[in-house]
Amino acid sequence: MRRRLLIDRRGPLQRCAMLSDGVLTDLAIDHDDRPVWQGAIVQGRVTRVMTGLDAAFVEFGDSVPGFLSASDVRPLRRDARIGQLLRTGQMVTAQVKADAHDGKGAVLTMDLSLPGRFLVHNPHGDGIHISKRLGKGPEVTALRQRLSSTLPNQGGWIVRAEALHADPALVLDEAEGLLADAHHARMAAGAPSPMTLLPPPDAVRRAFVELPRDGLAEIVVEGPDMLAAVKAAAMALAPDLLPLIAPHKGARPLFDQGDLDSAITALADRRVDLGQGGSLVIDRTEALTVIDVNGGERGNPLATNLDACLEIARQLRLRNVGGIVVVDFVNMARAGDREAVIQRLSSAVSDDPVATHVYGMSRLGLVEVTRARRGPPLADLLL
Template structure:
């Protein structure tokens, strides 16, 4: 785990009700989400009707049953107006802007990912698994399943038994067959709409390897049942806590901090986060800090990368760190940011330092 002491590293997941989730690392929140349980959420799958082609966007507008038309990237001529196709939401609708969807469908399980649009039956192993013997063993397990579609074995598969992997794959295969059945029904009725809606809490939890959680807490028996049924191998880490769960874990303090533009660092320095339509700007200020400029910048870098995850900031992020005279210090700061970025499921890119001395981060919303 980059920039973390692995011996002392502790990741927790805290769930309130059926829609509120927070993930912490060593007590600091890195993810907070409230799901509205809308069927138009990221990763959900729909029967879509092709409505019109927008050449300037290199995309089709499609009807997925929402009042806002979704956008499907594809070359002109790939579909006929009025045709139906299966799509998956990549970016959920925001304000008046409809969802972005793809026809490249992925079903994600605990140990496997089914790439249903790739019909070659190929087996892919997570790039995070480096050991050649383990990669070979997992490839053999994947091939033994004889998948009709391409299959990815996730990082979590490294510690799973062949039976656990096979069960996970079989579950995804069943889900896909059910989706195809529902799709035929919707096409026959000429009605666009949802084909599969996953559990948003489970989806958020799976952004990190299951084995990385030291504890998964929930405050309702129903959610505990869902977690234990979905993750039987983690039963000993799933705990029921009473309604005061968020107060006990100081989550309400995290929720309040998300509303502010100014973030205070332990040293006395601070960050100011300004979001605009085009980009996000983060300014680093020494304020009352007694640390050196280099120390403040490195402290700020860690907090910036945490805030990007916590607030799920996407797009272009411009960071105005405190000026440092030495080139090797500036390069070390960029390297540190790239190291911190490795634990972010959104995999942000950090091109480097601009001609104005600013650091640019490009991140997809997760």
């Protein structure tokens, strides 16, 4: 598979689009007027302690106070209630786990996590933990042994799948960088008012850290200012990608190529064509997102549903859908067919950089999916 990463700035939007064999598969977008807090490390002030919720509300700079549950307070004291852990007016260092949405404040945690391409550093953790995506085997065992003797003995580390075949020097350089970020946030804390200690990752950083890199052939950037910013980010995060970065030289705007602008705009539509008359209809409500699979003229429900699984996984990623998703598949009579659809959908979402879980199918063909919230839905950014 040949991948290309295209990066531009268009008005208030900073956009990173991944094309896999010419098909849009991933997006990372920032909107200047709709800042995202997720991932930021902040210093906040406790404004209310809610014993009934076993949580506190924390003012940290967003328009709505964040929500910090007792289980997310560090150091963690087992069975301690929020009133024993925090007091009104207390300053705390926390990280934004999920942005505010639908009138609800952001979700905060004091269990800090700094992600990189190969590692995730947990300042309050300990030991080395291997990503479940790596599985088991002699290669993984050798990786653990090597990192156990080379990684700094500070906090905890999660080893990501990308580390398995990475240059060990790059992995160690990243570890030092993550430690430096944690140190910077720790030294910046202590001011008498809420402030941002470490800003959230922007679209370029998220693209370098989260998007797939197997088969990545080039990174094309439009505009000299954007090119300089991308090269600076690569120097800090992914120096091995520097040779792939090139300026866009075409006469037409970068995202006009292959009608990419239209493909992104279409992600705000309710209807997605599956071919042969089949389609998805995607509706977002306050409580959940509903996806209806229509078979059209195709007479094979199983084939339609299997094709729909791949497109559903793609749409969830591109639209940045978060929370509960209910999929209404075309009805199938055989239990084996229903199981095949669940397996196909589970496989299709398995490489999503955002945690996504697929649950069983009801007798009516309904499947429940949960996907962690990562910033605002794409539709909110495109409005």
